[in-house]
Amino acid sequence: RKEVEQDPGPFNVPEGATVAFNCTYSNSASQSFFWYRQDCRKEPKLLMSVYSSGNEDGRFTAQLNRASQYISLLIRDSKLSDSATYLCVVREGSSASKIIFGSGTRLSIRP
Amino acid sequence: DVKVTQSSRYLVKRTGEKVFLECVQDMDHENMFWYRQDPGLGLRLIYFSYDVKMKEKGDIPEGYSVSREKKERFSLILESASTNQTSMYLCASHQGAQTEAFFGQGTRLTVV
DSSP states (O other), X not given: OOSEEXXXXXXXXXXXXXXXXXXXXXXXXEEEEEEEEEOTTSOOEEEEEEOTTOEEETXXXXXXXXXXXXEEEEEOSOOGGGOEEEEEEEEESSTTOOEEEOOOEEEEEEO | OOOEEESOSEEEEOTTOOEEEEEEESSOOSEEEEXXXXXXXXXXXXXXXXXXXXXXXXXXXXXXXEEEEETTEEEEEESXXXXXXXXXXXXXXXXXXXXXXXXXXXXXXEEO
């Protein structure tokens, strides 16, 4: 079983729609969680951290469910510019821990 | 402006050649990583380093080695390049578990 699993998509949704992705992780010792965004032929960049209580950044909401070992990303009122691959990232607690990426979920927003 | 710099954007090498991929970060980060990214497989960790001269194997270390002689520089070495090592290679660094990881722009390596 992969350490971090995501639905690869692609998700193809109309502009203005709400879309949600889930990501599951296998290591219960994981402490830090993030969503990264990667545009075509570019490097990944941090979209947002995921906090235990859930957090929101504009149209983006991230949630963590430790009991079921998954994190989620919700995008409201999607824009054409949201088209990208979204990568789920999980880290253990120590500063020397490796960073594990999911394989990414491709999102395409159509006009 | 924080920066992770990879020495080459595009590289073409022949089978059997020794290949060096260089990564330099200017943020004084302790932790550095090398990934390869392939379609449908996502980012897979090759090696990482949490201190000078320290290294840990990732998920796919076979065929690769690394060097971290200075804090700011983390090198990935393909001892004898093979065609199945054709891929996009990404270097990243971060300071601590709760902090953002920064990536270089990637090196697209083609082995012919």
